[in-house]
Amino acid sequence: MTARIAPAVRPYAPDMEETLVRLMPEGIEPLLLFRMLAREPRLFRRFMAGGLLDKGTLGLREREIVIDRACARCGGEYEWGVHIALFAEHVGFGPEEIAATLAEDSDAECWSADERLLVRMVDQLHDTATVDDELWALLAARFSEPQLLEVTMLTGFYHMVSFVVNATRLPPEPYAARFADYS
Template sequence: MSRIAPAVPPYEPAIAEALQRIMPPGMEPLALFRTMARSPRIFTKMFAGGLLDKGPLSLRQREIVIDRTTARLGAEYEWGVHVALFATKVGFGEAEIAATVTGPTDAACWSAEEQALFAMVDDLVDRRTIADGTWMALSAHFDEPQILEAIALAGYYHTISFLCRGLDLPLEAWSARFPP
C-alpha cells in the first residue's frame, strides 16, 4: 500500500480529463497518477513539466534515458511501467532490458550514441555532473537541443523516482520487474 492512498473516482473534472487523455483506452490510471491527483497542484505541475511528447530525441533514446535513470535510482515502479509500455516499441529485447538495470554504460547491445546517453545518466546519478569525456561523446552524437532534452529527462525522472520511492508505490500488476 502506498504511503498516500491514490485518489478514487469520481475525480475532479480537470484531473478526470487529464487521466483520460494520457492513459491508453481501457487502462486504469497508474497508481502514481492517482496518488498525484490527491494534490491537484502537484498533478497539474507534474503534467505541465512532462517530457513524453515528441521532442528532439527518438522514442528509443528517450526510453534509454528514462529506463537507466529510474533503474539507477531504484525506482522499479517507474522503470517497470516504462519497460512494459515501451520496450517492445523501441526494439528492446531481454538483453537491452536487463542492461538498463545492470549493464555497464558501454554494453555491446548499445550503439555509441546510446552508450553516450548511458554515460550521461550514470554521471548525473553518481556525480551530479557530466564528466568532460562524457560531454565529448554526447557532443559527437547529439546537438544542443537533444543534449538539453536528455539532461532534462534525467532530471525529471529523478523527481519521478523520488516520488515513487518516497511514496512506496506498489508495483502495477502488469508492469515489468527488475531482472534478478
C-alpha cells in the same frame, strides 16, 4: 506493499477525470502515480507540465534508454516497470536491452555507440550531478545541444519521479515489469 499516500479514487474532479483518461492507453486504468498526485491538483499539474511527455528532440528509443536507466539507477522500480511494460517492445527492447538498463556498467553490447554515450551520461549525472568535459565532448559530437539539454532534463525529471514513487512506496502496477525478472 501499500502506498504511503493513497491514490485518488473515482469520481475524480471533472478536469482530472479527463486528464487521467487522456494520459493512458485505452483500457488501462490511470497509473497509481497519477492518481496519487491527482489528490493535489496543483502538484499534478506542475508534475505534468515538467514531464516532457511530448515529441522531443530525441527518438523514442533514446528517450526510453534515458528514462529506464535513470529510474533503474535510482531504484525506481515502479516507474521503470511501467515504461518497460508500455514501451520496451515498441522501441525494440528485448530481454538483453531491458537487462542492460539495470546493468552495473554502461557498455552493454546491445547498445549502439550513441546509446552507450547516453547511458554513460545518465550514469555520470546520477553519480556526480554533472558531466565531465571528456564525455561532454563525445556527446556534443553526436547529439545536438537541444538533445543534450533534453537528456539532462529527462534524467533529472525521472530522478524526481523515482524519489516520489520510492518515498511513497507505490506498489507496482499489475502489468509492470519487475527488476527481479531481468537481473
